[in-house]
Amino acid sequence: MARVNDQKRGGEAPSAASAPPRGSGASKLGTAAKRDVIKATAWRVLVLSGPNLHRLGKRQPEIYGHQTLEQIHQLIAVEGETLGTSVECRQSNYEGELVEWIGAASEQGFHGIVINPGAYTHTSYALYDALLAAGVPSVEVHLSNPEAREPFRRHSCTAPACVGKVAGFGDASYLLGLRGLVQRLGRAA
Numbered sequence: 001m002a003r004v005n006d007q008k009r010g011g012e013a014p015s016a017a018s019a020p021p022r023g024s025g026a027s028k029l030g031t032a033a034k035r036d037v038i039k040a041t042a043w044r045v046l047v048l049s050g051p052n053l054h055r056l057g058k059r060q061p062e063i064y065g066h067q068t069l070e071q072i073h074q075l076i077a078v079e080g081e082t083l084g085t086s087v088e089c090r091q092s093n094y095e096g097e098l099v100e101w102i103g104a105a106s107e108q109g110f111h112g113i114v115i116n117p118g119a120y121t122h123t124s125y126a127l128y129d130a131l132l133a134a135g136v137p138s139v140e141v142h143l144s145n146p147e148a149r150e151p152f153r154r155h156s157c158t159a160p161a162c163v164g165k166v167a168g169f170g171d172a173s174y175l176l177g178l179r180g181l182v183q184r185l186g187r188a189a
């Protein structure tokens with residue numbers, strides 16, 4: 001059974017993890033061997049969800065689906081295990097708390113961030129600045145495809161501070177975002 005380190009609003013800071021081996025020769029290996037190196041690497045990824053996402057399951061299920069955020073966190077934990085990556089999932093309705101979590105991510109030993117900023121996507125230059133200064137790569141994810149919805153959702157303040165974005169695939173957006181981030185971390189190692 002996969003375990004998920006699932007936090008809402010704070011909780012214990014994880015102990016710092018040692019960085020995975022850099023320059024360990026992965027670039028000289030073939031594709032299959034590289035995949036093994038990526039799997040064996042102990043990446044730590046912080047998965048953040050912003051405002052109103054704690055209400056998934058009840059909130060506009062015709063748009064966001066019937067799964068709760070806890071269920072999505074379980075799926076992320078399983079995907080993390082498959083990728084040899086430990087994940088910690090947190091949710092907050094507060095912009096400042098998300099800013100603090102992003103700012104502390106690197107010194108808490110996280111190698112990357114997957115973030116669904118919720119409506120802060122469209123308004124928050126504070127989150128943009130935090131992601132830009134995080135010192136670790138971030139991937140933006142959305143359950144829905146904001147660009148196919150109301151005009152105000154077409155602009156993302158936060159995406160330009162991220163290495164990539166996945167939107168429109170429901171819970172799979174988180175999983176695809178995690179997978180893309182881990183692949184990117186593997187390439188950088």
Ligand code: DQA
Pocket residue numbers: 051052053116117118119120121141142143144145146153
């Ligand atoms: C969302 C899209 C945002 O526009 C919206 O404000 C959300 C959820 C998504 O996952 O589709 O809260 O980020």
